[in-house]
Amino acid sequence: MKFCPQCGSEVQAGQRFCNKCGYDLTPAPDTQTEASVDNVQAAESQEHPRNERTEQVKTYASNYWVWLKATWLTPGRFSQGENAYFGIISLGLSAVLMAGALLTASSHLMSYYMTLGNVSSSVFSTAMNALSLPDFIHPGFGGFMNVLLWVLAVFALYLAVGYGANRLNTNQVDKNFWQYTNRLASFTNGLLVINLILFLVSFTVSGQNSVQFFLIVLILSQLLFTVGHVLSMYHAEIETKISQLYVIVAAYVIIYAAMAVFISSTLKQWFNLLKMHYGNF
Template structure:
């Protein structure tokens, strides 16, 4: 770092100074202390300028999250427009992200739908009981309708976790069939999940529509449309599931039709088990 230049005039008395002088020959002012102060001030100004001029460094985790979300939603939209042309070589976690979002939607739909349906049933029972009493009939204990246990968030959390387990097991069965029965040794579990999600991402549109109708319409109309959209979701999912298995150019193992049949049978048993768990845990 360069030394501070000696001033040409004394800062104390104004007398002219010789170059490199340490003391004023007129008043005896100590120029070394003054030069040190100037040097310190110059250093502080340079540090402040560097701090101001230094560009703000973005948080790498935030930047990575933004980049991932941008790429994911671009892939999601492309897979909805052209499911059979899904980019299978995309980020291997895109499929898991899609299934997680779908599970969140299923949890919200279940939470809203259950309360609306049970409220409608309770109101109907109350009106029926009032009508019977108005006819002068003897009061009798009507069977009580079971109501959901726990608050709304508890129901959402239970259904969300069960939906995640349900999806993970379905993906596992399909991946095992494709890898070990059909001979696709290059397919990983996450890549198969991305493949299957790409073929069935249109389900998110049906789930969003189901949530809108169950939330805005009355319980009867909303419930009917809910079952229609859930049926469409199941159809799309199983079409994508079958396509993910049958599209592979088989190298060994049993016939692809029989492999798909085994996968569907196993998934049917898993569905019955998990649906019984859903009923026992939510009601």
């Protein structure tokens, strides 16, 4: 038996209105429950894209790692179907490790010579201050960015010249730049290991012996990159009108000429700064 909640009169099961007062006996919808359902659905809709992005990043990282290991085991392994940005990621990581190693080693070496307490250390300290080198390579984010930009500029020079030579040697005017970076990285991914070792060794630089070992690893890194760079421009399976060897030699003439201009300009600026500080010598 049911009763009207407004007047208390007896009502029949299934009756929609009270016969006495006309009260609506239809159950009101649970607005709180509906609001809760809407909130849950909204949260799930926001969580879904976030989870999807996370899975995409994981998949991308996993694919990159598989490709990286494959190029370590077989340098030069290259496929047109690879992700376009794997190569530039490897080169970027190598540049970051190289910049960190150069900054750390330079800072430790400068601190070492400035604290020797003899005449040579005094002259060295004065010269370094005159050249503003402590400001350029000081430990910290600013110093790291200075060195990193310099390393990236060198990498960009090699990439630009290598890409141009690669197009000449393959007779493919529409050769994709990102395909070339993947090809170059497939030969030079070993730099990630060597530059990581170089970065760790840079923390031990404090004297002549440690500097020698650091330079050995640095030369090994440069040698690997140079060999990989040459191989990235050479295609044994393709016959060209101009010998690929001549194209590669011309490429390195351009690279070393550009670096010579930059180094000579830098040395000239340093010489002028020292001349202003010490006078004629």
